[in-house]
Amino acid sequence: MALALIASSGALMAQSAGTLYLKIDPANFMYRLDHQFTLQKGEVELLEGLHNFSFWAPQRKVVDTTLNVPSGTSTFTLRLPFSTEYLVYQRDLDKYRNEMRVKRLVPAVITGGALLYTAFKFAGMKKAHDQLNDDRTAYDAAPSPHAITVLKTETMPAHKDEFDKARTNFAVAAGITALFAGTTAYLYLRSAKQPKPVFHDAEKLRFDGLSWVPGPEGGTWQGGLTWNMAR
């Protein structure tokens, strides 16, 4: 490219050339040189003097600047600022993610907790049920009439009460879990209809404009049109 530039500037052959090193953040930047050539190289050899540069990178603003390229080597450092559209997109995306978190993650976590609580209550009910089975076994093996009387009139009724309580607790926990699960499913389905923000890089369109992009087989003309719908 440098050769092409120098060759196309025959009238200025008396000037000497300079090499400009571009240190642009981010690294995937592009730039348009003198409103004509779109390049991605980090090093460019130009005739000394003023040259116009339009720097751009995805998600960043187009920065127009004129640089005075001296003979010899020189370095230009620039950090491209984020575009307004990208910042708005980031804000919308954060808002979207937060809403998704509230509508999906939080209910799911609560449902999970309720499920865990239900499992805990089921374990309690199972334990109480096992105790009743143990009581039945104890009845068969009871060694005396007194032991049987105590078992049937005191121990078993107490364990039956405990089982009834455990079963009620389980039923309540299962009901609450079902309610949470239903709410979670509803919020999940409802949130699925909410569109995710999409980033349209307006700066890219502005940068593209109509320019010549050199390539291995001669390059192409590239055009872009920007229309601000907000106006």
Place this chain on the structure above:
Amino acid sequence: MKRALFFLLPLALCLAGCLKDDLNPAALTSNPLDPDYDGTALIELVSDTTRIVYAGGMPTDTVVEQTVHVRTDLLAPGTDWKLYATLENTGEIFDYSSEIPVPQERLYHHVVMGTSYCFHYQLKVEFSLTKAYRYCTVATP
């Protein structure tokens, strides 16, 4: 999520349904030591009779004699028991629990001919009594 919900609810109902309280203390009557036991009789009447007791060849007394059999095969091996009998109406107790060795399950009582004598038989196990078995005998000449 909907699938999980559809799976979760029947699972919870199934779990709750599987663990039912099917223990009814009043319906437990299978242990022979249970005062409410309703199985095969633990104490069976083998025979009864009215017998005249003689002394020196002369009749001195008339007694009712009942022979009962304790079904130890219904008890857990090693169960320590004593026979305990009560005469109905009078409440007279024939407690053999302190007698060693236990007499051969026989009760003697002075009787009046034509009168029915009913005895309640129980086993005393660890200081408590089993279900009572009632057997009556009419004193006949």
